[in-house]
Amino acid sequence: MPETPRSRDQEPHVPLPVEIPVTENIADDALDLKTQVVRFVLTGGLSAVVDFGLYFFLVQVAGLPVNVAKSIGFIAGTTTAYLINRRWTFKAEPSRARFIAVVILYAITFAVQVGLNWVMYEAFPDVWWRLPLAFVIAQGTATVINFVVQRAVIFKIR
Structure with missing residues (x-):
């Protein structure tokens, strides 16, 4: 068969990461700031449950070192957050450039989060609230950084 010129859509490409399926064009309507903040907080709450639940389990039950457990929890929580925020909070279409920017931000x-968690964990006395308070301070700081950068930069990338 004779070769036909390829269109841009037919060129080989690197696949995007697996994500939650969408049945509608999610970029049709941009959301206002208030709606984005509410959705970001709800998504962050769910992601924090994933992060902290795994972190707590890995430290208290599995006996892993704090930094190893926090790292694993962070990866699970932020993956959850990205997948939900991209589609629900910021209504953004898939983009390799955006995904790379998110990886750099994360x-x-x-x-910031693992380092601040460790500093706070070491600064507090060895009492029952040490682990959750260090987590909340580190998580809160990272959440603010994530929202500002995602809204102002990452989800503006096409």
Whole structure:
């Protein structure tokens, strides 16, 4: 068969990460700031449950070191957050450039969150509230950084 010129849509590409399926065009309507904040907080709450639940289990039950457990929890929680926020909070279509930007942002917030968690964990006395309070401070800081950068930069990328 003779070769036909390929269109841009037919060129080989690197596949995007597996994500929650969508049945409608999610980029049709941009959401206002208030709606985005509410959705971001709800998504963050769910993601924090995933993060903290795994973190707590890995420290208290599995006996992993705090930084290892926090790292694993962070990865699980932020993956959950990205998948939900991209589609529900920011209504953004898939984009390799955006995904790369999110990976860079999450690498930065990973360092901030794990580092701040460790500093707070070491600063507090060895009492029952030490682990959750260190987590909340680190999580809160990372959440603010994530929302600002995602809204102002990442979900503006096409």
